[in-house]
Amino acid sequence: MRSRTLTLTAAVGAALLAGAALPANASGLAVGSGRDAAGPASAQEGSVSAADLLAKVTSCSQISSGKYKTDDETSATVPVCGKNGAVFWKADMDVDCDGQRTSKCNENTDPWYQDDTAFHQSDGKPLRADTLPYVVVPSSSSLWNYGSAGIKGGGVVAVIYQNKVEYAVVGDTGPTKIIGEASYATAKALGIDPDPENGGADSGVTYILFKNSKASPIESHSAAVSLGDQLARTFIRNN
Numbered sequence: 001m002r003s004r005t006l007t008l009t010a011a012v013g014a015a016l017l018a019g020a021a022l023p024a025n026a027s028g029l030a031v032g033s034g035r036d037a038a039g040p041a042s043a044q045e046g047s048v049s050a051a052d053l054l055a056k057v058t059s060c061s062q063i064s065s066g067k068y069k070t071d072d073e074t075s076a077t078v079p080v081c082g083k084n085g086a087v088f089w090k091a092d093m094d095v096d097c098d099g100q101r102t103s104k105c106n107e108n109t110d111p112w113y114q115d116d117t118a119f120h121q122s123d124g125k126p127l128r129a130d131t132l133p134y135v136v137v138p139s140s141s142s143l144w145n146y147g148s149a150g151i152k153g154g155g156v157v158a159v160i161y162q163n164k165v166e167y168a169v170v171g172d173t174g175p176t177k178i179i180g181e182a183s184y185a186t187a188k189a190l191g192i193d194p195d196p197e198n199g200g201a202d203s204g205v206t207y208i209l210f211k212n213s214k215a216s217p218i219e220s221h222s223a224a225v226s227l228g229d230q231l232a233r234t235f236i237r238n239n
Helices: 008-018 050-054 184-189 221-238
Strands: 081-083 086-096 134-138 156-161 164-174 181-183 201-210
Touching: 050 156, 050 164, 050 201, 050 221, 086 184, 134 184, 134 201, 156 221, 164 181, 164 184, 164 221, 181 184, 201 221
Parallel strands: 086 181, 134 164
Antiparallel strands: 081 086, 086 201, 134 181, 156 164, 156 201
């Protein structure tokens, strides 16, 4: 639920107050209920290759009423596109560290930190960004309503970057006009610098969100990978 709308002066001030935070590796500790002690994988997940998924999203049938910015200062160039059983977009990746306060995600490491996420674990706690791969979707607006498109909290997402596939869940919502954000754990697993202030990827990230899907419980990365692999194979067959 973050909004990176600080002015340059405010952002610098927040960074100075926070101190110089060094990028840190994501913990391999258990997520939430402890189901995923091994943490997210750092390479190809599932049986469907990045190339096979990307081959199905080479053209866009736009379903959003307009286009999104990737950051406040950029122009709106990113549409939300529709496919059989999924929606997708191609954007950058800002790093979301919102949710449970940890040594890697807190006010000192992230000047935009918020201690909550739009969707919660099965025990009611916010998600944990440094160990759970999740994606941020734009808050519903006249531009696009993710709920009306069959996307919901816990929905499974295939995130593709530099020939790697990482399965994540829809875990948080962001500004209504900006797109392209995922959790610390998602970035780290894809080999992207997960530092919430200075990391991320400027471009080249594809997000495929599978309609009417839900990993259960939302905090189980293994559940997202298992379901994601099935949905990816179905997506390949149907498109």
